Each structure stands twice: as C-alpha cells, then as structure tokens.
Amino acid sequence: MRITIFGSGYVGLVTGACLADVGHQVMCVDIDAEKVARLNDGEVPIYEPGLEELISNNKAAGRIEFTTDAAKAVEFGLLQFIAVGTPSDEDGSADLKYVLKVAETIGQHMNDYKIVVDKSTVPVGTASKVERTVAAELEKRGINLEFDVCSNPEFLKEGAAIEDFSRGSRIVVGTDSERVKKAMIECYGPYNRQRDKMMFMGVRSAELTKYAANAMLATKISFINEVANLAERLGADVEEVRHGIGSDPRIGYSFIYPGCGYGGSCFPKDVKALAHTAEEIGHPAEMIKAVERVNARQKNKLFEKLCQAFDGQLAGKTIAVWGLAFKPNTDDMREAPSRALMEALWDAGARVQAFDPEATAECQRIYGERDDLVLTERRDDALEGAHALVICTEWKAFRTIDFNELREKLVEPVLVDGRNLFQPDTVKAAGLAYYGIGRGDSVRPVLA
Numbered sequence: 001m002r003i004t005i006f007g008s009g010y011v012g013l014v015t016g017a018c019l020a021d022v023g024h025q026v027m028c029v030d031i032d033a034e035k036v037a038r039l040n041d042g043e044v045p046i047y048e049p050g051l052e053e054l055i056s057n058n059k060a061a062g063r064i065e066f067t068t069d070a071a072k073a074v075e076f077g078l079l080q081f082i083a084v085g086t087p088s089d090e091d092g093s094a095d096l097k098y099v100l101k102v103a104e105t106i107g108q109h110m111n112d113y114k115i116v117v118d119k120s121t122v123p124v125g126t127a128s129k130v131e132r133t134v135a136a137e138l139e140k141r142g143i144n145l146e147f148d149v150c151s152n153p154e155f156l157k158e159g160a161a162i163e164d165f166s167r168g169s170r171i172v173v174g175t176d177s178e179r180v181k182k183a184m185i186e187c188y189g190p191y192n193r194q195r196d197k198m199m200f201m202g203v204r205s206a207e208l209t210k211y212a213a214n215a216m217l218a219t220k221i222s223f224i225n226e227v228a229n230l231a232e233r234l235g236a237d238v239e240e241v242r243h244g245i246g247s248d249p250r251i252g253y254s255f256i257y258p259g260c261g262y263g264g265s266c267f268p269k270d271v272k273a274l275a276h277t278a279e280e281i282g283h284p285a286e287m288i289k290a291v292e293r294v295n296a297r298q299k300n301k302l303f304e305k306l307c308q309a310f311d312g313q314l315a316g317k318t319i320a321v322w323g324l325a326f327k328p329n330t331d332d333m334r335e336a337p338s339r340a341l342m343e344a345l346w347d348a349g350a351r352v353q354a355f356d357p358e359a360t361a362e363c364q365r366i367y368g369e370r371d372d373l374v375l376t377e378r379r380d381d382a383l384e385g386a387h388a389l390v391i392c393t394e395w396k397a398f399r400t401i402d403f404n405e406l407r408e409k410l411v412e413p414v415l416v417d418g419r420n421l422f423q424p425d426t427v428k429a430a431g432l433a434y435y436g437i438g439r440g441d442s443v444r445p446v447l448a
C-alpha cells in the first residue's frame, strides 16, 4: 500500500518507519528542508531507540523515502497521514495552523481519490475543518474529486515509540465510511495478527478519545503528586503509599510515580487544550484545570527543596543537575521539569552543571552559551565543585550511586531526588541530606 506522511517529527517518523517495516511503500514529506536533507543523508534528527536502524533498513530496502516535494507526496499515497504539530496557542487551545496547511496542500495537489488520516492530536471537530479546507481548495481549482477524512489518534510514548506503535493496545479509527475502514484495515492489518486491535468509532469520539486518554494519564500523575505533597506534611512516605494503592488492580501501578511534574510535548498542551475546549462549550472542566494547576506547582518542587536545603541562599551556588530530557530514552526537553528548575536557579543567581545521556545538544540549542550553565560529557563531571545534586530524570545510569563518593565530591552533602530513585535511609547513612518527593518527616535532612 502507498502511504504519504506529512510531518517527519516523532510521530511521523515512527509511523513511517513502522509502516514501511511491515511492507508498505512510504513517502515522508516535511517542510523543513534541513531535516529532510539529514534524513536523506541517513541521519535521524531525533533520539528514539531503534528508530535509526529501522529507517536505514527500510531505506535500503526502498520502502521509505523523504522529500520536501508536497505535490509528489500528495500524488504518492492513497492514505495521506497528517502528523504535524498541534502546539498550544496563547489561550491554551490547540493551534491548528499546521494541520490545516497540510489539508490545503492536499486539496491543491490531489488528482484522484484520497483518504486524509489525521494522526495529529486535534480537538473534536477538526476532521470537519480539514474536510472543508480540502473541499475549498478543490473548489478553487474548479474540480470535483472524492476524498474522505478520518481520525486515527496516536498513543505512542517517546522513548518506547516503536514498541508502542507496533504492539500498542488499540488502533482507534474514527470514520463512518466503509471504504475508509477497508483501507485502514489494509494499512494496519500486519499489527492485527495476534488479535484485532482496530476500534472503529465516530470521528468525534476518536478525536475525544485521544484527549481523554492523555488527560486521564495526567490526572493519575497529578493525583499521586498531590498525595506526595500530603505525605510530606503528614510524616508518611509516598513510596509506601504508592505500593499500598498500586497493588489494587483497580488502581494499578502504572502512571502513579510521583516526581517533579509531567513534561513533554503532549500532556501539558493536551490538558490545556481539553480545558480550553470545555471552556468554549460552556462546561468548565474543573478536574482538568486542577490537574494542570497541581502540575505547575509540582514543577517548582525541586527548586523549593533546594531553597529549603540552603535557607534560600542559592546565589553563587553551583548545582549539579542529572537529567535534562523530560523523561528517559529521549532527547526531548519540551516542558521538561529540568527547565523549570534551571531557570529558577539562574533567576536566583546560581550556576548549573548538567549532564544528560542524550539531551545535551538539545539543551545547548535551547539555552545557547551562558556563563551559568556547564554541560558535562560524563555524569560525575557535573559534580565537580557542585554544592548539591538534583536528579530530574530517571535515566538508568543514575540508579546506582556510590553515596560515599558523592558526599566527598559535593561541597555540601545535599541530594535532591526528583524521581524517588533511592531509599532515604541509605542515602542518609552515607552522611548526605536527602530530599525526595513526598517522603515525610522520616527523611528530614540532617545537614552537617
């Protein structure tokens, strides 16, 4: 099957590579000429485990290609996937300009029947807007061609994107057209061998399913962070509470890890967009708004802990930060908790020495050269001359620390564990002050 994918970002590239890998012919098109040139040179512009190899294998097999030529790309596929960004607008709504631009492009260049598949995360009603946009372009050209628009939201997580795409729990398709259903079954058939994962539903339901899924997951995170904040003041340890509640299968262990707030390109913007939609239709979504408020507060937690450790005296201090990406196994720093921390530290006159296994270049790109930021190539180099260590991301490489060595290296023996990777007692036994998330009075710091 011939498939065109607009947008060669996280979703577009993973979708393209995975669909090519199961034998489809895929053409990826992007407006970013530099990105396309890099892809054509065999370079993958993002860090996603397994993606580079998957793309290079399928490129060598002649099943995936990259172009900036939109006319050629529209001509190519029966399925025209839209996988472009839908960032937050100033008012919190999803900005649809990239999605509608692609719709315009398809309308301008199509010469036969096409199925426009919206994979970007978009508010309910967007499929109708896409349909109107394509139709308007056809009308401008004075031609009448058949086309369909369906919704096919994506549920992959960065860092595990290929696995999620290939072995995800469901494939949601919003359409009422039999022709579209048939084509989508052909597209995703290879993923349905073990069981039929296709879920056909109305297009508006499919659009809302995506927001409901992300909002639910974000709610779980804000909920446990709220409990962590209570635990902190009540002398309880949220890690014990997490075990206690997660063992109930109705609650489950996933997505209840307390931390320094959710980041990334999706939860923050999608929660905002859903709240905005609710506002627009005159039904303020109280829970969703609270999820966002709790998260905003949580992102300040690490800075607050440092203020607590140093009695607010952070000017002139050097803070080691481990983990810049918003989660492990990605170099993505969009809305990363590390950014909130570093920016607050800089405002307070502190310096940052940071290490991340993959996101150093991205950090450099975002913040450029500055006197108060040093990016180190090795984990422990970030500790040289630092007053305290803060862990922002739970990369595997951070899970084993020689606490005695750490105490020797730090100017002050302070460890702020933003992901609750360690047992407070173990850390304290090595003579370090330990600040975790929601770990109660039992871990009150004992500064030398």
Ligand SMILES: NC(=O)C1=CN([C@@H]2O[C@H](COP(=O)(O)OP(=O)(O)OC[C@H]3O[C@@H](n4cnc5c(N)ncnc54)[C@H](O)[C@@H]3O)[C@@H](O)[C@H]2O)C=CC1
Pocket: 006, 007, 008, 009, 010, 011, 012, 029, 030, 031, 032, 035, 083, 084, 085, 086, 098, 101, 102, 119, 120, 121, 122, 154, 155, 156, 157, 158, 265, 266
């Ligand atoms: N990143 C993720 O893990 C997930 C993202 N999503 C959703 O998928 C959508 C895409 O997200 P990402 O892949 O992260 O975005 P991204 O920002 O990584 O990539 C978007 C790409 O689209 C390109 N683009 C913009 N306008 C274009 C046009 N007119 N023609 C061709 N290419 C164009 C950009 O140059 C960029 O390369 C968003 O709606 C997002 O909410 C959904 C599930 C997971």
Ligand SMILES: O=C(O)[C@H]1O[C@H](OP(=O)(O)OP(=O)(O)OC[C@H]2O[C@@H](n3ccc(=O)[nH]c3=O)[C@H](O)[C@@H]2O)[C@H](O)[C@@H](O)[C@@H]1O
Pocket: 121, 154, 155, 156, 157, 158, 159, 214, 217, 221, 254, 255, 256, 257, 258, 259, 260, 261, 262, 263, 264, 265, 266, 267, 326, 327
């Ligand atoms: O729409 C999207 O883009 C995607 O958003 C999330 O995926 P992603 O943002 O890549 O990463 P997650 O693993 O969900 O983590 C998001 C944030 O939540 C935080 N988190 C996650 C889980 C948890 O228990 N606690 C917690 O603080 C992570 O540290 C991270 O900052 C969803 O998990 C995907 O299903 C969805 O497709």
